[in-house]
Amino acid sequence: MSFPSRTLWPWLAACSLLTAMLVALLFGRYSLSLSELLDFSLAMFGLADMPAQRYAVLHSVLVEGRLPRILAGMLVGAGLSVSGAAYQGVFRNPLVSPGLLGVLSGCAFGAALGIVCHLGALPIALLACVTGLVAVAVGVGIANLFQSPSIMLLVLGGIVANALFTSLLSITQYLADPLDQLPTIVYWMLGSLSAVGPKALAVIGPLLAVCIAVLCLAGRAIDALSLSDDEAHSLGVPVQTIRYGVIVLATLICALTVSLAGMVGWIGLLVPHLARLLTGPANARLLPVSACLGGVFLLTADAVARSVSAGEIPLGIITELFGAVAFVLVLHRVRRG
Numbered sequence: 001m002s003f004p005s006r007t008l009w010p011w012l013a014a015c016s017l018l019t020a021m022l023v024a025l026l027f028g029r030y031s032l033s034l035s036e037l038l039d040f041s042l043a044m045f046g047l048a049d050m051p052a053q054r055y056a057v058l059h060s061v062l063v064e065g066r067l068p069r070i071l072a073g074m075l076v077g078a079g080l081s082v083s084g085a086a087y088q089g090v091f092r093n094p095l096v097s098p099g100l101l102g103v104l105s106g107c108a109f110g111a112a113l114g115i116v117c118h119l120g121a122l123p124i125a126l127l128a129c130v131t132g133l134v135a136v137a138v139g140v141g142i143a144n145l146f147q148s149p150s151i152m153l154l155v156l157g158g159i160v161a162n163a164l165f166t167s168l169l170s171i172t173q174y175l176a177d178p179l180d181q182l183p184t185i186v187y188w189m190l191g192s193l194s195a196v197g198p199k200a201l202a203v204i205g206p207l208l209a210v211c212i213a214v215l216c217l218a219g220r221a222i223d224a225l226s227l228s229d230d231e232a233h234s235l236g237v238p239v240q241t242i243r244y245g246v247i248v249l250a251t252l253i254c255a256l257t258v259s260l261a262g263m264v265g266w267i268g269l270l271v272p273h274l275a276r277l278l279t280g281p282a283n284a285r286l287l288p289v290s291a292c293l294g295g296v297f298l299l300t301a302d303a304v305a306r307s308v309s310a311g312e313i314p315l316g317i318i319t320e321l322f323g324a325v326a327f328v329l330v331l332h333r334v335r336r337g
Helices: 005-026 034-044 052-090 103-116 121-143 151-175 181-190 198-217 219-224 229-234 239-261 267-279 283-307 315-336
Strands: none
Touching (some): 005 052, 005 283, 034 052, 052 239, 052 267
8 A cells, every 4th residue: 555655654764763873873983884883772771781891881882872963853853843933834934944033042142151150061951941031032022012913013022022132142252251151152152062961952952842842732733724814814814822822832942952952043943844745734744754854964073073083073063055956956956745
């Protein structure tokens, strides 16, 4: 029995994500074979024997080194892609990205403030998440100062919030120690998975996974927003409730990803375009496929970042390079279509 291609794509995307995770486990500066991974997995669960020294080496490489990084990369890529697709659905614009309402500048300010105040890695991540949500709240609050908030007013409120928190970030960078703190702020803003620790992943990871799953299940509700507000109201659709609920959830996801891995660009804009070419505009399929493809994209970029040179390249640089080239190809394909 043959299935329609658009129905099959969610399963293919999920298989691609699992394959990318397996490849990321095996390859790196210390490459492993599939048989070695299988032997270690059996030994870890007490189903096979392995020399203690060899087991310690593999445990250090796989469990302590690669596995947290792979899980973080999968969650960050999926989160950015899903939030980007949701924003595009809410604002009815395929050029919208997750940073539209100021969450990225807000997170950057929070992280910079935490670095200047000598906080630890986990408090910095949590502070970045909180200030990202505050930035979006400022943008939405500005839009609601008017009697009838619309999509255009939300966009304008986001522009104001972006400008405000970008200026706060600049002030924080100006006050930072130029020899120690300022390079740390700049490196964090370039994005990386190298600093993701098990404590931060244990706190942020489950919440991020739950938010991604909930947003993927909200695909049909987002489809209702494709109608005009008057048409949706006439059909009994609570437009404002759905719109603000999706914005809050997508913003929380974006803030969590930025607090975990820093500023990673292009994924929230590019991957939903690729997924839309494969699955069509229906968000019930688009959001899960975007999540899987986002995880594949970020794991691939991270593999390049940690393997292409002796020193690790910041992840944001790789995604910018990949994203710019891939987006040109996508635009060419859309124009031909």
